[in-house]
Amino acid sequence: MSKVGIVSYGLTKFSKDDSKIESVLLQSTKKLFDASPNLSRNDIDAVLVSTNNNSKYLSAVLSEMSGIEPKIAHSVESLCNSGTNAIVSAYSYISAGLADVVLVCGAERYDSPGQILEWDNSRGEFKHPIFWASIFTKAYKREFSITDDDLAIVPVKNHKQSKNNPNALSEKTYSLDEVINSKKLTDDLRLHDCSRPCTGGASILLASEHACKKYTDTPIWISGIGQKTTSAGFTKNITFSSMESSRIAATSAFQMSKRSISDVDVAEVHDAFSVCEPMALESLGFTDKGKGMDLIKELHTTDNFKINPRGGLIGAGHPLGATGIAQTIEITQQLQSSADKRQVSNAKIGLIHNMSAASTSSTVLVLER
Amino acid sequence: MSKVGIVSYGLTKFSKDDSKIESVLLQSTKKLFDASPNLSRNDIDAVLVSTNNNSKYLSAVLSEMSGIEPKIAHSVESLCNSGTNAIVSAYSYISAGLADVVLVCGAERYDSPGQILEWDNSRGEFKHPIFWASIFTKAYKREFSITDDDLAIVPVKNHKQSKNNPNALSEKTYSLDEVINSKKLTDDLRLHDCSRPCTGGASILLASEHACKKYTDTPIWISGIGQKTTSAGFTKNITFSSMESSRIAATSAFQMSKRSISDVDVAEVHDAFSVCEPMALESLGFTDKGKGMDLIKELHTTDNFKINPRGGLIGAGHPLGATGIAQTIEITQQLQSSADKRQVSNAKIGLIHNMSAASTSSTVLVLER
Numbered sequence: 001m002s003k004v005g006i007v008s009y010g011l012t013k014f015s016k017d018d019s020k021i022e023s024v025l026l027q028s029t030k031k032l033f034d035a036s037p038n039l040s041r042n043d044i045d046a047v048l049v050s051t052n053n054n055s056k057y058l059s060a061v062l063s064e065m066s067g068i069e070p071k072i073a074h075s076v077e078s079l080c081n082s083g084t085n086a087i088v089s090a091y092s093y094i095s096a097g098l099a100d101v102v103l104v105c106g107a108e109r110y111d112s113p114g115q116i117l118e119w120d121n122s123r124g125e126f127k128h129p130i131f132w133a134s135i136f137t138k139a140y141k142r143e144f145s146i147t148d149d150d151l152a153i154v155p156v157k158n159h160k161q162s163k164n165n166p167n168a169l170s171e172k173t174y175s176l177d178e179v180i181n182s183k184k185l186t187d188d189l190r191l192h193d194c195s196r197p198c199t200g201g202a203s204i205l206l207a208s209e210h211a212c213k214k215y216t217d218t219p220i221w222i223s224g225i226g227q228k229t230t231s232a233g234f235t236k237n238i239t240f241s242s243m244e245s246s247r248i249a250a251t252s253a254f255q256m257s258k259r260s261i262s263d264v265d266v267a268e269v270h271d272a273f274s275v276c277e278p279m280a281l282e283s284l285g286f287t288d289k290g291k292g293m294d295l296i297k298e299l300h301t302t303d304n305f306k307i308n309p310r311g312g313l314i315g316a317g318h319p320l321g322a323t324g325i326a327q328t329i330e331i332t333q334q335l336q337s338s339a340d341k342r343q344v345s346n347a348k349i350g351l352i353h354n355m356s357a358a359s360t361s362s363t364v365l366v367l368e369r
Numbered sequence: 370m371s372k373v374g375i376v377s378y379g380l381t382k383f384s385k386d387d388s389k390i391e392s393v394l395l396q397s398t399k400k401l402f403d404a405s406p407n408l409s410r411n412d413i414d415a416v417l418v419s420t421n422n423n424s425k426y427l428s429a430v431l432s433e434m435s436g437i438e439p440k441i442a443h444s445v446e447s448l449c450n451s452g453t454n455a456i457v458s459a460y461s462y463i464s465a466g467l468a469d470v471v472l473v474c475g476a477e478r479y480d481s482p483g484q485i486l487e488w489d490n491s492r493g494e495f496k497h498p499i500f501w502a503s504i505f506t507k508a509y510k511r512e513f514s515i516t517d518d519d520l521a522i523v524p525v526k527n528h529k530q531s532k533n534n535p536n537a538l539s540e541k542t543y544s545l546d547e548v549i550n551s552k553k554l555t556d557d558l559r560l561h562d563c564s565r566p567c568t569g570g571a572s573i574l575l576a577s578e579h580a581c582k583k584y585t586d587t588p589i590w591i592s593g594i595g596q597k598t599t600s601a602g603f604t605k606n607i608t609f610s611s612m613e614s615s616r617i618a619a620t621s622a623f624q625m626s627k628r629s630i631s632d633v634d635v636a637e638v639h640d641a642f643s644v645c646e647p648m649a650l651e652s653l654g655f656t657d658k659g660k661g662m663d664l665i666k667e668l669h670t671t672d673n674f675k676i677n678p679r680g681g682l683i684g685a686g687h688p689l690g691a692t693g694i695a696q697t698i699e700i701t702q703q704l705q706s707s708a709d710k711r712q713v714s715n716a717k718i719g720l721i722h723n724m725s726a727a728s729t730s731s732t733v734l735v736l737e738r
Contacts, residue, residue, distance in 0.1 A: 060601035074447035095465035232429035
C-alpha cells in the first residue's frame with residue numbers, strides 16, 4: 001500500500017468574523033492553491049469537508065466554487081475531532097487506491113452548533129462544555145493536589161506562544177494574575193481557562209507516495225494513526241482525571257508508526273480547557289500521572305515551544321471542524337522547518353492529539369519528515 | 370489489499386414516524402445484531418453514520434447506545450447519496466487496513482433538512498427538488514418525444530414492486546390514470562411522480578475477506594466503485610436530459626470490477642422522480658439515449674423486477690441518509706437469493722446507483738456473490 005504524505009496547506013486567520021461557511025471553506029482552499037504552483041484542479045480525486053455546520057453538500061459546493069470535479073466528495077463530522085477524522089478518511093481513500101490526491105478542508109463559524117451536544121443530558125444546567133471541563137478540573141485538582149494557580153500557567157504559556165502565530169485568534173498575552181482574576185464561570189473554571197469558538201478554515205492536501213513528488217520536495221508522512229471512541233456522554237468516562245480514549249489512541253498510533261513517545265519532538269495537544277493540557281500529556285505518555293503541570297512549567301520557564309507551538313486551542317482559537325487540520329498543519333510546518341518564530345529546533349517527529357466531548361473520542365497522529 | 374464483503378444488515382420499516390434520529394439509528398442496528406449471531410460488539414472497529422440530520426456526534430451516540438467502543442466513528446453527509454458515500458468510506462478503511470469490521474448506519478427523519486439545498490439559488494421559487502425535477506422532465510420529454518403518460522409507468526411499476534417489500538413506505542398500488550390525475554405540482558410533475566421523504570434506518574456490516582468468514586457463508590463482495598461530483602448547483606449540469614456524473618461513475622465502477630453493464634442481473638437506480646429512472650438507465654448504459662422508457666415498459670409488462678425490485682425511491686420511500694444503504698441491502702438480498710417475492714432469478718451481479726441534487730454527484734457500486 002502507498003505511503004500517504006502531506007504536500008500542501010492553507011489557513012485563514014482565526015477570528016470572530018461573520019463570514020458564511022462557504023466563504024471560510026473557499027478562503028483556506030484558495031490559500032492552499034496559492035501555495036501549490038504545480039497543483040491542477042484536475043489532480044484532485046476527493047474533496048472532504050470537516051465541519052459541524054448545518055449546511056449540507058458542502059464538499060460539492062466547495063468543489064464547484066474551486067473548479068474541482070472530484071470523484072469522492074462528502075462531509076465528515078465528529079464534533080471537535082472532525083478534522084483529524086477527515087484526515088484519516090483521506091488517508092484511507094489514498095491507501096485503498098481509490099484516490100491519489102485528496103483535499104481536506106475544515107471550516108467553522110464562531111456560532112457552530114457543535115458547541116453543544118444536545119444528546120448528553122448529563123451536562124445539567126450548563127449547555128456549554130464548561131460542564132465537563134469543571135468536573136475534569138475538580139477531579140484532577142483533587143487527585144493530584146494541583147491548584148488553580150498551577151493550571152493558570154497553561155493559558156499564560158499558550159497565549160505567549162500564539163503571539164508568534166499570525167493566524168491566531170488571540171493577539172494578547174496574559175499574566176498569571178490576569179488568568180486567575182478573569183471572570184469566574186464555575187467554582188473550578190475561569191474565562192481564560194477556556195478555548196474560544198471562532199471562525200476559521202484550514203485546508204490540507206494529502207497525496208500518495210508517487211503523487212507527492214509533483215507538489216513538494218519535503219512531504220510530511222503520516223506514519224501513525226490511532227483512534228478510539230469510548231462513549232458519547234461524558235459521565236461514561238471511567239475517570240475524570242485522565243483521558244482513556246487518548247491513551248488508547250496514542251498506543252495504537254505508536255504501534256503503527258513503530259515509534260514511542262520519547263521520539264516525539266513537537267506535539268499539538270487538545271487544550272480545550274487549561275486542565276486538558278496536563279491531562280493529555282499524561283494520557284499520551286509524555287509524563288507520569290499527576291506530573292503534567294511539572295512538564296508544562298519546565299517548558300514555559302525555558303521558552304520551549306515543544307507543546308502547542310501555535311498556542312493550542314486556548315491561544316489560537318477553536319473553530320471546531322478546522323482545529324484538527326490546523327493542528328496537523330502546524331506539525332507539518334514544524335517538521336518542514338518553516339514555523340518561523342514558533343520553530344522547535346530539529347523537529348523530525350511530531351504528534352497531533354485531537355479529541356471530542358470530554359475525551360469520549362480521540363485521534364492521535366504521528367507525522368515524520 | 371483485502372477484498373471487502375457485506376456480511377449482515379438490518380432495516381426498519383420506512384414510515385412517517387416522528388421517532389428521534391437516535392432511535393431510528395438504534396432500531397436498524399438492533400435488527401442487524403439480531404441477524405448476526407456471531408457478531409460481538411468488540412469486533413466492530415468503525416461505526417459510520419450516514420445522515421442529513423443536524424444532530425452531532427451521532428456515530429459516538431449510536432456506539433454508546435449499542436455497546437460498541439470503536440476505533441473510528443464519524444458521520445458522513447452528501448445529501449441523497451450520503452449512504453453509498455459512507456459505504457465507500459467503510460470500504461476504504463478496511464482496504465487500507467485501518468479496520469476489519471465496519472458498521473455503517475444510515476438514518477433520516479421525514480423532515481430531514483437535506484431536502485432543500487439552501488446554497489443553490491437556481492431553484493427559484495421552488496424550495497423542494499421539484500424545481501430541478503420539473504426542468505429535467507421538460508427537457509427529457511422534449512428531446513426524446515416522451516409523454517407524461519409514458520413517464521407515469523415508472524410509479525405504476527415501482528409501487529407494484531414495493532407491494533412485495535415489507536419495509537416500504539407505500540402500501541398501495543396505482544393505476545396509470547391515478548398517477549396522471551394525481552395533484553399537479555408543476556407543468557411537468559404530478560404528486561405520484563415524486564419519491565416521498567420519510568423516516569427510516571438501514572444498517573449494513575462490511576468486513577475484510579478474512580473476517581467475513583466469521584459472520585456468513587455467503588458474503589457479497591463490493592467489486593466495483595465509481596463516484597463523480599460534477600457540481601453542486603443544478604444549472605451547472607451540461608445537460609438536463611441525461612446524468613453526466615452517473616455516466617462517469619458507472620464507467621469507473623465497471624472498470625474497477627472488470628464487468629460491463631450487460632453482466633448486471635439486477636439494479637437499484639435512484640428514481641427520486643419518474644423521469645430519473647429512464648434517464649439513469651440510459652446514463653448507466655442499460656439502454657440507448659431516449660430508450661429508457663422502452664426498457665421500463667418491457668420490464669413492467671413482463672413483471673420483471675430487474676430494475677428497482679424493492680420499489681425504488683418512489684415505492685419504498687426516500688429517507689435520504691438511509692437510501693443508498695437500503696439500496697445496497699436490496700442488492701445483497703438479491704445476490705443471496707433471499708429477496709422473497711421480489712427475487713430476480715439467478716441474480717449473480719448487481720448494481721447500485723445513488724445520486725444527489727439533480728445528479729450533480731453520483732455513486733455506482735457493483736456487487737457480486
